[in-house]
Amino acid sequence: GIQVEQSPPDLILQEGANSTLRCNFSDSVNNLQWFHQNPWGQLINLFYIPSGTKQNGRLSATTVATERYSLLYISSSQTTDSGVYFCAAMEYGNKLVFGAGTILRVKS
């Protein structure tokens, strides 16, 4: 099956800094999602992005399907951005394969 790799595994930012998280996937995918898992364990949908670029406030995402990667940009980071960010690639049968995540800690 498909393999999903995320980098970096851990990231510490000062409040107000920008960051880029990367997701590589090993094969063609039907779709790709980015999630934020908050300290209470809730998985929040950030983006559903098979290709192209989307923006939502301080967050944006770009997927280049032909090169098998996706990027999540966080600008002007806030302490509430802390948590784990997952990307997940959708293979046949609507099945999501998750990466190991990036643990983000934003310091005030």
Add this chain to the structure above:
Amino acid sequence: SQTIHQWPATLVQPVGSPLSLECTVEGTSNPNLYWYRQAAGRGLQLLFYSVGIGQISSEVPQNLSASRPQDRQFILSSKKLLLSDSGFYLCAWSRQGGQPQHFGDGTRLSIL
């Protein structure tokens, strides 16, 4: 709008006891339903998915089973829990045809 409910939020069970976790979806019909497990706070693994009533696909061999007795109800069960069944269990739903998945708030299961 659509909502997904999971319960209980937290569960502590002794080894060898049975398990039943329930997930229901409101505001849609004929959803795809999924059970995932997250161990050690990193990465989710798909356990089961269902595309319709009574249709269950298992992704990994394990001590657990799933059932879908109604269109918007998905149940995760075990007859005898093992220590290795501890973890964070999340239910998700999506529309048919490659649509995004939406997750419930999860159940933290501890086996003693």
